[in-house]
Amino acid sequence: MKAILVPAETHADSEHALRMAAEVARRFSGRIETFALQMPPLVNLTWDPAGVAIMNGADLDHRRIRDDARQLVARLMSEEDVALEPAPAEAGAAPSSDFEASAASSGRASWAWNDKQMAGDGFLGAYGRAFDLTVVCRPRPEGASITTLESALFESGGPILIAPPHPVEKGFGETIVVAWNGSSETARTIAFARPLLRAAKRVIVLADDGGLGDQPSGALVQRRLALSGVPVDLKLIASGGIRSGDAILAEAAALGCDLLLKGAYTQSRLRQMIFGGATSQILAKAEIPVFMAH
Structure with missing residues (x-):
């Protein structure tokens, strides 16, 4: 970078x-x-x-x-x-x-x-x-x-x-949470974030494997990062939680996260405007730095 x-x-x-x-x-x-x-x-x-x-x-x-x-x-x-x-x-x-x-x-x-x-x-x-x-x-x-x-x-x-709308401590990115929802957008976000992930002290893949269907599991993403030397853990959350920005932010806070990685608008912007979505909720409420790609 x-x-x-x-x-x-x-x-x-x-x-x-x-x-x-x-x-x-x-x-x-x-x-x-x-x-x-x-x-x-x-x-x-x-x-x-x-x-x-x-x-x-x-x-x-x-x-x-x-x-x-x-x-x-x-x-x-x-x-x-x-x-x-x-x-x-x-x-x-x-x-x-x-x-x-x-x-x-x-x-x-x-x-x-x-x-x-x-x-x-x-x-x-x-x-x-x-x-x-x-x-x-x-x-x-x-x-x-x-x-x-x-x-x-x-x-x-x-x-x-x-x-976020306040000062961020120097050294942010020591504990990174990856909100894995199986999407191509999040896969690209992980690829872009490789330098930050390698520099982190702790990385947690947050996944709802019960709701991913045929898409790669959180365990496979954990393996992907581990093969690159990233110190990575896996945390599974309740079914449907990974589709909620509020649930992602709550889990990230509980894990001591100081940088959140998420693919942006994995549902269309129009759908998120009407029904809401994780990206919109995170953009409205996140109090930690957020790394995104589409």
Whole structure:
């Protein structure tokens, strides 16, 4: 997990995501790239002077948002002892040999600022395809938007790490719970999380084998991880429990979990909107970091 993307926002929860990204970057000598997440202003096609003033005001507002976001990131990265590095070369341009040499020799975590203008959710999802991990905030009415998380989740092609709405202790990920429901989404999540799983002190596969039918059992997933040298146990829960976000969170808390792994939206988003689902419940209530992929 060397290449880490984090959108910077001006709400309070953004600090928690940035600090979590710094922790991951330090652990794997990775490089964080961050930018100010912002929505484009509405285009005013009239020649009304008042309309022009509003549009100019919106431009100034976006510049202020970018400036505030960069100041926040610079302060937090300094506090987290993550060094500033030059931004990567633009696509098609030759990479900087100085940057390559410094990144390869230092072995330290580093960060760079991308001054992309009007970079919204669409940019986040597409640009995330060039990264190993995207770190986002748990959606809340007074914080991050669910559309930001879902853009990173569905459009990047990679995993996301979700920060809860409070500070997370350094060293999180010592006890990891894998919520195994037999889905391809969770199988991909496990594959993406291999570096975190190998670094953990304890991994618990949480499974409801009675409800998996012909899908691989929790014991088979335990064997898969054990063959890779992961210290892994198996915990079976009551029938149907693995389909409940509340049950998963309760079991994770009882096990002392400080990082939860789960495949995201193994049922459709529409079905979850109507009937509820484990992913939706976890996104609404998780107070621990959550690692997801789709």
